[in-house]
Amino acid sequence: MMKHNELVLPAVEVTQGEGRILYSFAVDGKMLPQFAAISRISRPDGTDVDGYQRPEVLSHISGIRKYIESEAPLIPNAVVLAFDQRVSFTPSNSKNSSFSRLGHLRIPLQSSWTEQEKPAWVVDGQQRIAAIREARIGSFPICVTAFKAESVQEQREQFILVNSAKPLSKGLIYELLPTTQMLLPDMLEKRRFPSMLLNRLNYDPDSPLRLKIKTATNQEGVVQDNSVLKMIEHSLSDGALYQYRGPNGEGDVEAMLLLLKTYWSAVALVFRDAWELPPNRSRLVHGAGIVSMGFVMDAIVDRHHDEQFITLDHYRADLKGMERFCRWTNGFWDFGGNVTRKWNEIQNTTKDIRLLANYLLLQYRTSVWSRSESNATGVTGSR
Known part of the structure; x- marks a missing residue:
């Protein structure tokens, strides 16, 4: 008054x-x-x-x-x-x-x-x-x-x-997001759908990432939740998951989860030893590895885009072709141009993630994708 x-x-x-x-x-x-x-x-x-x-x-x-x-x-x-x-x-x-x-x-x-x-x-x-x-x-x-x-x-x-005073951890906020329905500020609204996919990956019985993602309520996990969120967000933006998005930015949840579970199951099979180790002993389950392998997932889906369904065998065959280039637990990464890094020197930074992702994508496209196309052309030409 x-x-x-x-x-x-x-x-x-x-x-x-x-x-x-x-x-x-x-x-x-x-x-x-x-x-x-x-x-x-x-x-x-x-x-x-x-x-x-x-x-x-x-x-x-x-x-x-x-x-x-x-x-x-x-x-x-x-x-x-x-x-x-x-x-x-x-x-x-x-x-x-x-x-x-x-x-x-x-x-x-x-x-x-x-x-x-x-x-x-x-x-x-x-x-x-x-x-x-x-x-x-x-x-x-x-x-x-x-x-x-x-x-x-x-x-x-x-x-x-x-x-x-200590604020709520971002991990706890992200874990709570899928349980909300109210309109949220842009940053949180953008992460609600990826957080729901992350929670399903972490708790669905058939997920290769079951209880493997470290969250506020699953402190025993070894893969950082923020790394999985980045991987999902990149794919939703313009990668393999984009094809299942709806006009509201969400989309076909089950189709997305099937793709993610099938791909990461193949990763777990091909790189079995590295998959079972903690991040300080394996760069595969480290933030840089998770995000970079997410880009490889997008590339594999792009290569097999004519397939009605990309099976576990498709992913596994392509990933097997990548084995000899990966140094998840020992040795040195050879990025070319006299740039080498010891396996555990790769850090969860934007620069290192870009370096690793570009290297893996280059090896996939030149040693797996292009070679397969060349073999297919050669077979066709000999008939």
Whole structure:
């Protein structure tokens, strides 16, 4: 409620520890920029740090904004603000508990204020506030937790405490994604379908990767979940799985799983010894190996695109032709041009994955694919 250049809001005052006071309230997120400033981190004189907030991440803000503009958005986590002494709390006559009481916060407002003159600073929630500000909606109420700070130093300390708490692991988030149906920010929405395929590969009884993928709920796995996700995402984007995609980016789940299970079963058979070892003893089950062999899968499917169904024998025959070039557990990779790497020097980096994938694809196309076509031509010509 606006009243004489101040905003009056129902709130709960909570006492923590030795007299530390918190305020909990709700406010239209569109109004927050009118009284809450963002102190972005900088070094104006080249030495001392001024402020404490990181710059806005535009892609993150865009994803949150699209979610807010969707049909039924929900943001339950509160924004955290630091108030100066101009903000006051007036208790009501309601019955209170031993640590909390109801009342109203009075927050001064002036349209002429600069950022430095505003009575509140954002400690946590900068990107959410920016997304609400930019969203094409009339209003969006948001929960706020606030405290009074004596100095910028205290604000900075609280910022560090709030943001240094260990977040949910990405692995746990990805594992939970397939169980959700609500509209999610773009990055998570993009990973929901691949995460579902990953979970099926990890838990279907007929999967060669059964319980082999390390996730939040399967810590005994040896193959990193993020490596399998990358392999699936690459194939969905423009590889073997693309043919089964639907207009919504998902598609024929069972056909995709059949292809993946058949191919990786062939990998497990052809490279049996390397398949059974942990990543520190086998680069096949290492991130670089999983992603690179995913590209080989795409190439094999491309070669046999005229087949009604690519069988285990198709994959196994082609992979057998690759055996002599692979150094999964010992020896040196010979990438040509005087570039060699010891088997365990291949790392899970973009550069090394590209190096290994390009090498494997080159060997497949020149030593397996082209040779098979030449043999077929020779047989045809001799008849």
